[in-house]
Amino acid sequence: MNLGEDIATLLTTYWKEFLLGTAGTLLLSVVGTGVGLLLGIFLAMGKRLRPKTGDPWYAKAGKGVLHGFCAVYSAVVRGTPMMVQAILFKYGTMALGVNWNDILPGIDVFNGWMVAGLIVITLNTTAYMGEVVLSGLQGVDPGQEEGARSLGLTSAQTFRLVVLPQALRNAIPTIGNEWIVNIKDSSVLNVIGVAELYFEAYMAANTSYAFMASYLIIAVIYLLLTLGSNLVLKLIGIKLEGRSIFRFTHGARRAQA
Amino acid sequence: MSILSVEHLRKSFDGEMVLQDVSFTLEQGECLTILGNSGSGKSTCLxxxxxxxxxxxxxxxxxxxxxLEKGYDVNYLRSKVNMVFQSFNLFANMDVLKNCTLAQRKVLHRGAVEAEAVARRELAKVGLQEKAHAFPASLSGGQKQRVAIARSLCMDPSILLFDEPTSALDPAMVAEVLRVMEGLRKEGVTMVLVTHQIEFARRISSKILFLHQGKVNLFGTPKEVFASPTPEFASFLALEGK
Structure with missing residues (x-):
């Protein structure tokens, strides 16, 4: 049999599996990126916490502990491979008595292991998103905060209404990049049996013995997914760029020029 | 009773004394200008x-x-004593109208309709009512500063603080901002001003405070301070080319 025939046979026999795998991969990347971004905002806030002079001792202690936790979480998660994290999560939760097979049983793709995979990729992405949001926050002119505070807005209002929206705007390209990374990196979750694209190709390859053809097919699907995502991101970028709200400049510097 | 009374103010940054025993008072409707060389502590004081x-x-x-007493509501103070900055600090993610209504809604708890009406009235006062839906990035420096002034006026402030409001502007745009400030002065808005526009300060101020090395060197009406300058004030004026 030649490669072309193999591919044709695989596609006709396993088209459903490849489709389900694609859906699984997309689900993992979208949920991981979306929820990871949300949690990443809190992680970034935690990493920015610093005890202030004048805080009572318990506030100082609380801030110190939270800041420490966020810093350690970020360092550990970003410093270890997601594949290892997935394995540790699997055996760790099983040791605690969690049986992932019992969660959502009987469904092909969206079974208990998919839930485990969603948790792993979300926790992993959170650490990276924390850094993304943090650098976005650092890119916001400190004058924005001063302007808000000098009108009597509280620090929470200032963060939520003025600083964070601008930080997220700054971070849009990097957030999009994390999504693309997640499309590809979710493949490592096959080690805990998450039914994503790589997992389905692995199953198809081992039943059909058409190894090259199986992995070529998913390589093309991955490429289509990332190229398609890039296109979507570009369109979002163009749409936002066209609105003056998203053209931030710092007035003072421009006026002096 | 004075609206603002400052007593024995001290402030240091990293062990370096910036303000040493600064005291002065401000009456309702007054315009106080703080003058001084760079590093004299005038912006810090403001x-x-x-x-x-x-x-x-x-x-x-x-x-x-x-x-400065424990338990005093700083956000209340700031809602009554607003600052207009050298670098405008308009919220880049909101249009002009939203810039003017945000603090009214969130701090003064005004309704949307009232806040917008106030904003449009104050924008008209600075001559920018047609820019309500423009974003800060599309405005000139002078327009930004006028919006910033309108944003502060929306809060019905007791005192307006101006921190070098024209220092970041092209010379051509300075006049439009000074004109707005002069209008406020005529309305009787109480203000404290830090500026390098000495002639303007002399014309507009009811009091001038000259800081030298973090201390009050001169305090009085423009007439008094310009008639009998201290040696430090005289050399400051010479340096500023007046």
Whole structure:
């Protein structure tokens, strides 16, 4: 049999599996990126916490502990491979008595292991998103905060209404990049049996013995997914760029020029 | 009773004394200009008034209450004592109207309709009513500063603080901002001003405070301080080319 025939046979026999795998991969990347971004905002806030002079001792202690936790979480998660994290999560939760097979049983793709995979990729992405949001926050002119505070807005209002929206705007390209990374990196979750694209190709390859053809097919699907995502991101970028709200400049510097 | 009374203000940054025993008072409807060389502490002094900088010691009485006392509501103080900045600090993610309504809604708890009406009235006052839906990035420096002034006026402030409001502007745009400030002066808005526009300060101010090395060197009406300058004030004027 030649490669072309193999591919044709695989596609006709396993088209459903490849489709389900694609859906699984997309689900993992979208949920991981979306929820990871949300949690990443809190992680970034935690990493920015610093005890202030004048805080009572318990506030100082609380801030110190939270800041420490966020810093350690970020360092550990970003410093270890997601594949290892997935394995540790699997055996760790099983040791605690969690049986992932019992969660959502009987469904092909969206079974208990998919839930485990969603948790792993979300926790992993959170650490990276924390850094993304943090650098976005650092890119916001400190004058924005001063302007808000000098009108009597509280620090929470200032963060939520003025600083964070601008930080997220700054971070849009990097957030999009994390999504693309997640499309590809979710493949490592096959080690805990998450039914994503790589997992389905692995199953198809081992039943059909058409190894090259199986992995070529998913390589093309991955490429289509990332190229398609890039296109979507570009369109979002163009749409936002066209609105003056998203053209931030710092007035003072421009006026002096 | 003075609307603002500053007593024995001290402030240091990293062990370096910036303000040493600064005291002065401000009456309702007055315009006080703080002059001084770079590093004399004039901006720090202004920033202490609404606690964007926190003094080390001293007292600042506003409406008869010491704002530096524990438990004083700083956000209330700031809603009444607004600052207009050198770099405008308009919210880049909101249009002009939203810039003017945000604090009204969130701090003064005004309804949307009232807040917008107030915003449009104040924008008209600075001549920018047609820019309500423009974003800050599309405005000129002078327009940005006028919006910033309107944004502050929306809060019905007791005192307006101006921190070098024209220093970041092209010469051509300075005049439009000074014109707006002169209009406010005529309306009787109480203000404290830090500026390098000495002729303007002389014309508009009811009091001038000259800071030298963190201390009050001269304090009086423009007539008094320009008629009998201290040697430090005289050399400051010479340096500024007046």
């Amino acid at each position: 920033r202490c008034l609404n606690q964007l900088a926190l003094p080390d010691s001293g007292a600042i009485y506003f409406e008869g209450k010491n704002t």
